[in-house]
Amino acid sequence: MKEFKLPDVGEGLTEAEIVRWHVKAGDQVKVNQIIVEIETAKAVVELPCPFDGVVAALMAEEGETVDVGKPIISVDDGTGGGAAPAPAPASVPERGQALAEDMVPALPKEERQPVLVGYGVKMGAAKRRPRKAPPSAPSAPSTPSAPLTPSAPSAGPPAARENGPVTGTAAAPSGTAASVRPGAALAKPPVRKLAKDLGVDLTTLTGTGPQGSITRDDVQSALEAAAAPAVAHAVRTGEERIPVKGVRKATAQAMVASAFTAPHVTEFLQVDVTETMDAVGRLRRLADFAEVKVSPLLLVAKAVLVAARRYPMINSAWDEAAQEIVVKHHVNLGIAAATPRGLLVPNVKDAHAMSLPDLARALGALAETARAGRTQPADMAGGTITITNVGVFGVDAGTPILNPGESAILAFGQVRDMPWVVDGQIVPRKVCTLALSFDHRVVDGELGSLFLRDVGAMLEDPLRMLAWN
Incomplete structure (x- = not known):
């Protein structure tokens, strides 16, 4: 599995907006195939794919502003490097508010593949440096190696049983891993970036994604719920707000x-x-x-x-x-x-x-x-x-x-x-x-x-x- 990070296509540009995707998850892509149009502060630019393979996931949505260096698409190139299964609560890495999805195994050695100029060819296995184990929380389960599987309502932490859904979001399925660590929000990096840009506090949301993770829809729903009164007022007063970007x-x-x-x-x-x-x-x-x-x-x-x-x-x-x-x-x-x-x-x-x-x-x-x-x-x-x-x-x-x-x-x-x-x-x-x-x-x-x-x-x-x- 390979990730294509947003490159700097101009002179020191720091961000770009995703205008239109030319591919979707499951599509076959080839090196130099145009996959996305982005709008920088200077122009609309078409980006070619640097990999051969199958699109695994689009990591940024149309209309989203992405920082240079952030992954925007992942491609399964057949090397077998997929996402690791969800680890046990005590083995979740800690990097600020880290994610179970962020754990990626080392890639095996691969053959030399054609790539775009500027992306280079890396030989050998790619390995992550070891991460420190997180400090155990008082309310964590006593068996850190226990798998994340549904259980009876009394098996989860009290907070997971007592907290109800936040207005504008749906409640997490009962007994999921939404509370891997008390106070931590389970969300992928693009979702965290979206929440940061929109000013949404992830810790106040209840996720509806896999294992109780917070999705883009959860963030957008919370934002819409909070903005509904302001939108209604704008309609009454005849105002319109246009984001300044690009x-x-x-x-x-x-x-x-x-x-x-x-x-x-x-x-x-x-x-x-x-x-x-x-x-x-x-x-x-x-x-x-x-x-x-x-x-x-x-x-x-x-x-x-x-x-x-x-x-x-x-x-x-x-x-x-x-x-x-x-x-x-x-x-x-x-x-x-x-x-x-x-x-x-x-x-x-x-x-x-x-x-x-x-x-x-x-x-x-x-x-x-x-x-x-x-x-x-x-x-x-x-x-x-x-x-x-x-x-x-x-x-x-x-x-x-x-x-x-x-x-x-x-x-x-x-x-x-x-x-x-x-x-x-x-x-x-x-x-x-x-x-x-x-x-x-x-x-x-x-x-x-x-x-x-x-x-x-x-x-x-x-x-x-x-x-x-």
Whole structure:
């Protein structure tokens, strides 16, 4: 029997939510077969199985948040290492509130099996270190080696006979091993984790599982019973509570850290983008862009890339630990994307080295992947400067918060018809507002103003992109 522990699929991630299982107990699985989808703080990731065998048990439920390093599935690989039978009361190991199920015999030597990169191959038997025997309790049976079998009501400890069921749970079967040790709760590690996360005290519950163990249903029933009044009040008052987790939780933490660490400054510039809109129409008719979506964002991105080459300090980061400014000589261009999972900021790697058609294809692929919820952690790592297109929501401008690790972010507002002075005459023009937020530790007012001015100038006259590139 082998257990697959939740790996760190990102950059130092500590937990992930089980989104959907692709297998169930009893299914045959092979190495590298996709078995589960998890949602980390950055993305939804599909995990392959590192073992061949039969699924013995799913150790985490859909919707449950699991810490990295915790087992999520056990697979019977045919080595014969199964769970040991329930030991006698006096032989239950003690590790905090330990479980009879935690006792696993040493595995026999096994043949070398194919495994995933990073999981390695362990040869030889796996053995647990000896555990200390627990101190005997005054009310424990006098024969510690007696098997855990049903007996007459008078044979069990008084507490087991007198305690009734807790509201929201069912009573344990009479004469079971629910009271292996007075005051101890018999539950598997995933159930203990669930109870800890939900704030449920296991010692107050009566288990309905094998040998009186506490199950997930027992924990959930107790929680529902306790929460029923609050839920009824919420229904009456029209309130709804949404758990903060996954991408939304990570985004909130990052935005708070950024807002209260980097001194933000935001500058605004209204720009006549009539020529840019005309250029977008001409690009759409070119053969090189026949199968590519061309939008004003493409030329905004190109203008940012050209301006970043003219002012390299805008494409840099503040290293607090080293007290240094790190100037990046490559541009990983981030594009903020609103998705059902929350705000994601994937980036186009080495965007500065791309041709305009290649940049258009990269932006299109980035947006499609984000909308499908398949953006991977690597796609969002290493960004150097970001664009957020608030114009798609009909918004003129805003004060965007910096993406952590970057020094500038440009908000591109909606393009709309406005009266504009051209050669002394008021004429209707296509106008938008640009808003540039920057880290004032790295970018001073002059540099931020010059960068924003040049981006605006290139959008007023796209030919400047050729002249300054």
